[in-house]
Amino acid sequence: MNKFSDEKVQDFIQKNLKTDLHKLILKGSPFEGITIQEIATQIEGKNKTEKKLPTWYKTKSIIFPPKLNLEQSSSEITAAYKAQLINNGPLLDLTGGFGVDDYYFAHKASAVTYCELNLELSEIVKHNFEKLGIKNISFNVGDSKAVLYQKTKYDTIYVDPSRRAETGRVFLLKDCEPNVVEDQNIYLKNATKVIIKAAPMLDVQAALKDLKNVSEVHVVSVKNECKELLFILEDNKTEEPTIFCVLLNKDHQQIIPFKFSEEKTANPTAKPLLNYLYEPDVAILKAGLFKLLTTKYEVSKIHQHSHLYTSDELVDFPGKSFKVINKFLFDNFNGKQVPKQVNVVCRNFILKPDELKKKFKLKDGGNNFLFFTTNYKEQKIVILAEKT
Template structure:
């Protein structure tokens, strides 16, 4: 952490150039002694990255931005706010892998006290400085191995342990929970002796069933998407909990958050009805499909499925509470008729459960992207290939 960057004239320079290309600035000579042009460029790049992902940091004066990798790995403001909603008021939380500390800032809005452990001393120093700028006085930031800190402070009262284990070990990506660092699978029993709850954030690619088999006392599983991009899987373990966990799909889009809760047993027990396309077409958000809510949503939203392997649904009723996109169908035609047409089509085309991939279809039939029309090339309930033309509601 270069403290010269905190000088007023340097901060003024960063503010004045925050909309310029950081790459271009890195090639110019630094106007400040003790600060390289690459350091200035890194601060400007950091502010630009934070503007969308964690705008509070970009809007706050005198924030010190870490390396690009730390900003890429940190939570967004919206997903961090959601995680904070899982915390009971007036509790103590310890984050044993805090990183840049975005999650901890929002945990601190709910908890009475947050202990933030970061093994990288420079990153811990940056987070500690920024916490003061953000007036987060109930965060205690410690440059330490979080697991070691917990076991060395046995008298410490902890209600929640939060862990975001690294999915990159020895510079290689890993996908099994037991391969991450720290190894929550090995540590879970000891950690549950120190806290009532463990909240573990894992990569969206992780298989939910595989993780459930490795973790004990899982009470809740959250699948969190932001703008139809699956961002996080959260496993909440509760000491001595026995039973089937609730799975909650969480859709965050704009300023709105939607939830759909179910269990794997409910999903297995749900009978699905199939139908040809009706008035409305329902396309589930990625949080639903990742969570495995393929059947239970038909019961909850009174939907019929178009085909067992075509994850699109239909109804004559419009339900704005559905977690996903809803379209009003204007035309349904057999693919055999569509392919005979010589008319050039401008539409947002997508193939689902169809023998041709989307890009192949667009090239073969000279389909151009754009406009308000959406076209779905799918297999229907009668195993026939059809094309659905629809507009977004």
């Protein structure tokens, strides 16, 4: 482990961050006891963390694991958000991984217990935490259930289960390891709060049927890309959970709470297209917050099922905003009325973007957007718009 911490090795890695790795590997290793493949792994790992994990990227003598471990780790922006959700007392992380979440947990929790089956990965994280100045963390290598059966009381238990097998884009929590559905009673006996992280393709409603005592669900996106789902369980919590749409960006976060019962009973009236058009952030679409947006923001739906919104004046909307340039009935549209280079979007429409691009000889790109959708009169329409 310490062989990568040598100052000469670190200098070599730093100097070769932009070097072609295939050419570098052909030259062989300049260091005794370190293969060029190991060095290449460090270079590749550091490059992958430049934007996702800038703290790790900037800190000297950090050691990086194989790229799969980095790909599976949280980003700093999502880890920092999760740290806002934990309690201040001791925390148990049952699936430590590369330790990004625990780095942020350690800044709030009084103590963190990191559990990881992979000994080599655990040693890498231990080394990195020393370099990062994290001292209130203990390490447990092996099955995290053994720690649970010690019956130590924690303020928070955090678990990020991984899928045991590829089951398609939609999967169930019981398809994961550890099986949080099977183990949730043990978690609740050992902690005041339990946070379960899941991939964004998980079906939220199906998960709520499998989990008990869910108080909150956080649907987290970063720059309009859904990154993770967080289910918070609390002992004796039986009320309907609050759903939080969490929109994260480098400089700010926007959080929109709602409940499924409120969404279900809302009945907004769809209205004609006005000067501005809005497309909700992916976190909002994933969470199923559709009808209530018209009560939270001064916008109207253009159709009950189109999930596109409109307003006369520009609104600070949680998603993409567009200025409407022109609109056409689909039956009258021939493609010649708009630029040939345009971004095609379909919402509640009979054809898909690729079919429409082929039909009207359109090419991707440019600053204009072409929305194919259905309006409040059940007419198929085309909207030409530009981002605000």
